[in-house]
Amino acid sequence: MAGHDEHGDEGGPVGRRSRWPKTACLTLAVLLTLGAGAAGWVYWQLSGNITGVDIDHALGDDRPPRATSSAPPDASPLPGGALNILVLGSDSRDGAENRELGGGEGGSARSDTAMVVHLAAGRTAATVVSIPRDTLVTRPACPLESGGESAEVYGAMFNSAYEAGGPVCAVKTAESLTGVRMDHYVEIDFSGFARLVDALGGVTVTTAEDIDDERSHLLLDAGTHHLDGEQALGLARTRHGVGDGSDLGRTELQQILVKALLARISDIGLLTDPARLYEVADAVTGSLTTDTGLDSLGELTGLARTLRGLPPEAVTTLTMPVTPAPADPDRVVAKDPEAGELWESLR
Incomplete structure (x- = not known):
């Protein structure tokens, strides 16, 4: 033994x-x-949630040059190079959740929010420029999914481009207005925005005046508030309860929200918290439409990683300089030379 x-x-x-x-x-x-x-x-599920639109193919070569001067006009943007991204908030009527949150009835949609996000080379700074949706523009002829193209329209509201021809027409109209190449396109609808805010645990904002807007269903006293997703969406849509009731007041509130979201993401260390990151990604991707250069989780997270070192205080929010439209005082037009100089700085 x-x-x-x-x-x-x-x-x-x-x-x-x-x-x-x-x-x-x-x-x-x-x-x-x-x-x-x-x-x-997880990667397959989240990537499969995202709707991709081949904007580059649809628009072809008749576009402004890319912001990355070190790359030829037809090349993809270099990693870490300057980027311009058109970000739209869509008031889509699709789905019961969107209708419940104020999307209304029917199948049409317009761009309720429009911002050009300029990421500086090296990601040392960012500039977010809001385009008031009531801005009158020349809406160019746009290719349509059904074939052919829409007619060119003078004196159209900027947000009508999305309704006329979807993301492709929204990008073409933005490029026509600004002379700036939109390297990427990102769109989120009402329900996606509300879920994003809830997944982040809400956002804290400070308002300078009382808000009482029956249309956005928001009632807030002046001061600091922690908002859930539905309240944050109401703030983003508030127009008649602040200032003179114009779209400019709503634009200012949307810029406050952008900074609040950036601060929240920074505070909770989103990119270093896989569980929270999944929760946020799962909340958003089902309501997300992008160009085909960002329509996978890998491409989106790759872009997000380049922004890790960008603090919220390095983000500047602006509104395109505008003036009342001569033919309609309830609408605005780009104010030159100020608007032209702003867009020139982002090319």
Whole structure:
């Protein structure tokens, strides 16, 4: 027995110890395989949620040059190079949730919010320029999914471009107005924005005046408030309860929200918290439409990683300089030369 124990047998302690590393390695391999499979499923699920639109193909070469001067006009933007992104908030009527949040009835939609986000080379700063949706523009002829193209329209409201030809026409109209190449396109609808704010745990904003807007269903006293998703959406849509009731007052509130969201993301360390990041991504991707250069989780997170070192205080929010439209005082037009100089600085 002593000699048998000395050499060890598979039923004794020595034998069990000799098998443990193999068992541990096998278990670890199974866990890693399952983990990789789960990660792949999450990636597939979230990427599959995103709607991609091939804007570059639809618009062809008749566009402003890219902001990245070190790359040829037809090349993709360089990593870390300057980027311009058209961000739209859509008042889509699709789905019960959007209608419940104020999207209304019917299948049409307009761009309720429009911002050009300029990311400086090296991601040292960012500029967010709001385009009032009531801005009168020349809406160019736009290619349509059904074939052919829409007619050019003079004196159209900027936000009508989305209704006329979807993301492609929204991008073409923005480029026509600004002379700035939109390297990417991002659109989120009412329900997606509300879910984003809720997934972040709400946002804290400070308003300088009381807000009482029946149309956006928001009632707030002047001061600091922590808003949930539905309240934040109400703030983004508030127009008649602030200032002179024009779209400019709403634009200012939207800029306050942008900074509040950036501060919240920075405070909770979103990019270093995988569980929270998944929750946010899952909340947003189902309501997200992008160009085909950003229509996967890998491409979106790749862009997000380049922004890790960009603090909220390095983000400047502006509104395109405008003046009342001569033919309609309830609408505005770009004010030159100020508007032209602003757009020139982002090219």
